Amino acid sequence: MTTQTTSGGFKSIVKIAWRNLWRNKKRTLITASSIFFGVILSALMGSMQEGSYQKMIENVARFYAGHAQIQHKDYPDNQSTNNSFVPSDSLTIKLNNTEGIDMVVPRLESFALASSGNQTEGVMVLGVNPEQEDEMTELSDKIVEGNYFDGPTQLLAGKELAENLGISPGDTLVMISQGLHGVSAFGKYPVAGLFSHPNPELNRQLVYLPLDEAMYFFQAFDHVTSLALVGNSQKAVNKAIPEIKQHLEQDQVLRTWQEMFPAILQQIESDRATALIMKLILYLVIGFGILGTVVMLMAERQHELSLMVAVGMHRSKLALMLLLEILWMGVMGVIAGFIGSLPVIAWFASHPVPITGQAGEWMKNIGFEPYMFFAWDVGVFLEQMLVVFVLTLLISFYPFVRAFKISPIVGLRN
Amino acid sequence: MAIITIKDLQKTYNSSQVPVHALNGVDLTIDEGEFTAIVGPSGSGKTTLLNIIGGLDDPNDGQVIINDTEINHLSRAEKIDFRLHHIGFIFQAYNLIPVLTARENIEFILELHGIPKSKRRLRSNELLEAVGIPEKADIRPRQLSGGQQQRIAVARALASSPRFILADEPTANLDSASADNLLTIMEELNKKEKTTFIFSTHDARVVKKARRVVTLEDGKIKSDSKK
Ligand SMILES: Nc1ncnc2c1ncn2[C@@H]1O[C@H](COP(=O)(O)OP(=O)(O)O)[C@@H](O)[C@H]1O
Numbered sequence: 001m002t003t004q005t006t007s008g009g010f011k012s013i014v015k016i017a018w019r020n021l022w023r024n025k026k027r028t029l030i031t032a033s034s035i036f037f038g039v040i041l042s043a044l045m046g047s048m049q050e051g052s053y054q055k056m057i058e059n060v061a062r063f064y065a066g067h068a069q070i071q072h073k074d075y076p077d078n079q080s081t082n083n084s085f086v087p088s089d090s091l092t093i094k095l096n097n098t099e100g101i102d103m104v105v106p107r108l109e110s111f112a113l114a115s116s117g118n119q120t121e122g123v124m125v126l127g128v129n130p131e132q133e134d135e136m137t138e139l140s141d142k143i144v145e146g147n148y149f150d151g152p153t154q155l156l157a158g159k160e161l162a163e164n165l166g167i168s169p170g171d172t173l174v175m176i177s178q179g180l181h182g183v184s185a186f187g188k189y190p191v192a193g194l195f196s197h198p199n200p201e202l203n204r205q206l207v208y209l210p211l212d213e214a215m216y217f218f219q220a221f222d223h224v225t226s227l228a229l230v231g232n233s234q235k236a237v238n239k240a241i242p243e244i245k246q247h248l249e250q251d252q253v254l255r256t257w258q259e260m261f262p263a264i265l266q267q268i269e270s271d272r273a274t275a276l277i278m279k280l281i282l283y284l285v286i287g288f289g290i291l292g293t294v295v296m297l298m299a300e301r302q303h304e305l306s307l308m309v310a311v312g313m314h315r316s317k318l319a320l321m322l323l324l325e326i327l328w329m330g331v332m333g334v335i336a337g338f339i340g341s342l343p344v345i346a347w348f349a350s351h352p353v354p355i356t357g358q359a360g361e362w363m364k365n366i367g368f369e370p371y372m373f374f375a376w377d378v379g380v381f382l383e384q385m386l387v388v389f390v391l392t393l394l395i396s397f398y399p400f401v402r403a404f405k406i407s408p409i410v411g412l413r414n
Numbered sequence: 415m416a417i418i419t420i421k422d423l424q425k426t427y428n429s430s431q432v433p434v435h436a437l438n439g440v441d442l443t444i445d446e447g448e449f450t451a452i453v454g455p456s457g458s459g460k461t462t463l464l465n466i467i468g469g470l471d472d473p474n475d476g477q478v479i480i481n482d483t484e485i486n487h488l489s490r491a492e493k494i495d496f497r498l499h500h501i502g503f504i505f506q507a508y509n510l511i512p513v514l515t516a517r518e519n520i521e522f523i524l525e526l527h528g529i530p531k532s533k534r535r536l537r538s539n540e541l542l543e544a545v546g547i548p549e550k551a552d553i554r555p556r557q558l559s560g561g562q563q564q565r566i567a568v569a570r571a572l573a574s575s576p577r578f579i580l581a582d583e584p585t586a587n588l589d590s591a592s593a594d595n596l597l598t599i600m601e602e603l604n605k606k607e608k609t610t611f612i613f614s615t616h617d618a619r620v621v622k623k624a625r626r627v628v629t630l631e632d633g634k635i636k637s638d639s640k641k
Contacts, residue, residue: 008528012518019513303508310470310505311570312498312526314491408470408494410505 013317017324020301028329031293035333036340038286039388042279043341046380047349049275051373053268057234059198059369060264061257063137066105066228067237068256070248075225076255081110081180084223085252094247095229100236101244105132105228108214112177112185114207116165123161123207125175127214136230139195139208145169146193149210154192156208162194164204169193175207179219187217198369283391290395294326298399302406309408319403323396330392334385341381348374417577417610418444418467423476425462425633436462437473438633444578444612449604451624452614458630460614464580467612468501469493480577498526502571502609504581509567510555516566517542517551523573541569544606545599561592565599572603578610585620597623 021028061067070091075083087106095104108127113120130149134140140148144159146169155173157165167173171191179185189209197203215221229244231237238256245254258265298305308318352371355363360370425437436459444450452460465471467478469485478485480500488496497503510519517538524534542548545565547558555563564584571579581600585593597620604611613620621627629637 009522009526012514012522012525015518016511016513023513304511307505307509308511309494310468310497311503311523312494314494408497409465410470410503 009313009317013321014324017321018328020321021325021328024297027293027296031290032329032333032336034286034289035330035388035392036337038282039334039337039384040341040344042282042384042387043337043381044345044348044374045275045279045282046384047345047374047377048372049272050375050377050380051349051352053271054375055369055371055373056264056268057257060261061230061234064199065257065260066103066136066230067234068229068241068254069260070227070229070244070252070254071225073251073253076253076260079109079111079225081108081178081218081220081223081225084108084180084220084225085249086222087224087227088249091247091249095227095244098240098244100231100240101229102232103132103136103228103230105129105136105230106211106224107133107226107228108211108218108220108223109225110177110218112175112207112217114161114165114173114175116167116171116173119165121161121165122205123157123175124202124205125177125207125209125214125217127209127211127217129211133208136228142195142197143193144196146191148193149208150192151190152210153189153213154210155189156193156195157191158203158206159194159196160200160203161205161207162191167191173207175217177218179217180223181219183219185217185219187213189213279387283387286388287391287395290326290330290392291398293329294395294399298322298402303410305403305406306408306410309406310410315404315406318406319400322399322403326392326396326399330389330396334389334392337388338381338385341384345374345376345381349376415446416443417446417481418442418612419477419479420444420467421477421479423463423466423478424474425459425466425471426474436633437466437476440476440630440633440635442628442635442638444610446610447604447608448626449601449611449624450613450626450628451621452612452628452630453616453621454630454636456616459633460630461582462633463630464582464612464614468503468580469497498523499574500577502573502576502579504564504567504571504579504584504613506583507560507563507587508555509570510563512555515552515554516547516558516562516569519555519566520570520573523570527574529574537573538569541572544572544603545569546595559592561588561595564588564592564596568596568600568603572607572609575607576609578612581611581613583614583616585615585617590619593617593620 072083072085092104095101106129110125112123112125114123134148149156157167157173162168169191173189173191175187177185197206209217215223229237241254248254305318309315352373355370355372363370420440420442423437423440427434427436440463452463454460462471466473469488472486483496485493485496511522514522520538520541521534524537542551545568547562547565550558550562558566585596588596600611601623603609615621626640628635
């Protein structure tokens with residue numbers, strides 16, 4: 001008498017697993033919906049996170065520094081006009097023709113003393129091209145008094161700075177500083193308008209001059225301290241960076257906003273860590289929900305599982321059968337969750353949730369728009385789908401392992 | 415010709431505080447074609463004996479030799495294949511996979527054997543006919559009566575024409591008419607298919623149908639009579 005190994009029965013295994021899935025419809029649907037809601041919730045959380053980071057980055061990159069800047073190599077350590085440079089025509093042409101770069105905005109930036117009457121304050125002078133600067137940072141929208149540059153020699157001052165100096169539009173501000181190569185710089189400028197910047201630091205210190213006027217003031221003709229580069233996304237700019245780098249002079253460097261503002265990056269990272277803990281808790285709740293179902297299911301089926309081993313079905317086939325059932329439940333929940341979260345997140349992505357009350361005030365004060373933003377990011381969905389699916393996979397390990405321990409003794413005793 | 419030879423079988427359960435000697439030195443030989451009842455009071459060791467013969471449980475001592483194979487020396491996986499190929503099982507109740515229809519339950523065994531669909535169909539038709547309920551082919555066990563379920567279980571056990579069939583109290587949950595009916599079917603199949611049947615019971619009417627009656631008491635064979 002021979003004993004041969006048999007590999008038949010896979011069709012039946014698939015059939016039994018599928019029918020078992022629908023044996024207790026209510027339970028299957030409840031379990032699948034817990035996976036469904038898990039995917040939706042975690043995708044919503046993820047897209048809220050990414051949305052707020054994108055907004056934060058946008059506030060810095062899009063509305064202030066640019067996605068990247070070209071600077072003199074010594075400028076980061078010593079922000080003086082001495083560390084400025086004259087952009088060559090070829091560089092300018094190159095930048096304007098680089099795919100991914102939408103705007104190249106020149107700036108000349110240094111410090112000065114500003115006084116009006118008896119009041120004197122240290123200020124940061126930012127020489128900008130009025131049209132380009134407005135296009136990039138929407139500066140004209142931030143004017144709260146007076147007008148956006150209405151003449152070549154006029155100046156814009158921060159609201160708080162103006163209060164400290166006791167000036168208002170129409171008054172004249174006197175500024176002294178050191179220009180290029182140590183020449184002394186002196187200028188008198190009528191105030192065109194006052195702006196209110198979300199960043200309080202800038203409100204207190206910043207003065208905008210038209211670029212030509214700033215060059216004249218610092219005696220730094222044709223010089224800039226930076227060329228801000230703006231693309232339609234950080235990704236697009238990052239892609240263009242290697243090519244741009246080839247066209248830089250030896251004394252020029254290209255810095256991304258991450259290099260210029262490492263603190264923001266750190267803040268995002270630490271926020272990610274906190275959010276991860278929240279997600280882990282969510283996964284744990286979903287996971288135990290599924291596990292509960294699986295444990296119950298195994299207990300109920302003890303008899304028939306023993307029966308199958310008794311009549312000649314290998315435990316490995318039993319394990320496969322149980323695995324299939326749990327995986328189908330998981331796949332169902334995950335796919336439904338994916339489909340379900342699309343409209344939810346699409347809606348939130350186009351309808352940011354306003355944050356009211358104290359939290360909203362606080363956000364405004366630190367320079368953020370008081371809204372909860374949601375990102376429309378396919379990566380977020382896929383990640384959450386994958387995580388929840390892997391979670392199901394991990395849980396299906398339990399019946400899988402248990403299957404190998406099923407006793408063939410069909411006892412009505414147990 | 416002997417198909418099962420049992421020598422000095424011992425089985426002790428240690429799960430409770432007092433060890434239970436369920437089998438206390440059983441010697442038994444079963445020949446091909448037998449229709450044998452194992453009888454005895456509850457707790458005498460009938461189930462234990464059948465479980466060990468079927469390789470579902472292991473003895474503490476002794477041997478079960480089926481033709482040339484000592485079943486207890488097989489590995490776990492080999493035992494499963496051995497059961498699939500050589501032994502048919504009928505249990506007291508709930509013998510069937512609930513999500514499969516009557517026919518699918520019968521064909522399931524054949525599919526595990528790797529038998530092609532057309533042959534499976536022929537065999538299941540034949541067996542459904544033999545157990546007298548071909549009209550229930552596409553019905554799930556839940557909608558069958560206890561007697562009908564046991565008949566399908568008999569058909570399932572016979573599906574792959576095993577060497578012998580072990581039936582542990584197959585009529586325990588049936589009324590007397592159904593029990594009688596089931597035994598008649600088993601008897602017919604024993605003759606027609608030449609399959610050896612070993613069944614345990616404590617139902618006197620069922621015992622009457624057996625051609626050999628082995629009586630167990632306290633894990634020992636008390637009497638062994640052939641008709
Ligand atoms: N798994 C077990 N654990 C402990 N004792 C058991 C177990 N199975 C059976 N027994 C004991 O072994 C003896 C024989 O049982 P069993 O073979 O079921 O007898 P029968 O089938 O004749 O009623 C009984 O005393 C029973 O209580």
